[in-house]
Amino acid sequence: MTRAKAAPKAAKAVVHTPTRDQLTGQPSREAGHEALKGLSKAQLVSMAQELSIPRASSRSATDLRKAIVEATVGHRLDHEARLNGSPILPY
Numbered sequence: 001m002t003r004a005k006a007a008p009k010a011a012k013a014v015v016h017t018p019t020r021d022q023l024t025g026q027p028s029r030e031a032g033h034e035a036l037k038g039l040s041k042a043q044l045v046s047m048a049q050e051l052s053i054p055r056a057s058s059r060s061a062t063d064l065r066k067a068i069v070e071a072t073v074g075h076r077l078d079h080e081a082r083l084n085g086s087p088i089l090p091y
Helices: 022-023 029-034 041-050 059-082
Strands: none
Touching: 022 029, 022 059, 029 041, 029 059
């Protein structure tokens, strides 16, 4: 008697972590959030630590996404607004 082989397990979708340059180059904060979508908390913590975001390991995943976006694309957008003399910043 031969046993039937079990069906192979479905491979998990691989989510690539965007680099700092890729995040900084996003056209908007919303695009930055979209680029971080699907990352695990461990990946977000690692990225936050690379960006020197304080208390990275104790923050929630949502808070980490916000902090990472502000430290990258948000920083660039604010800087560009100041350079262009924009009287209104997004916050």
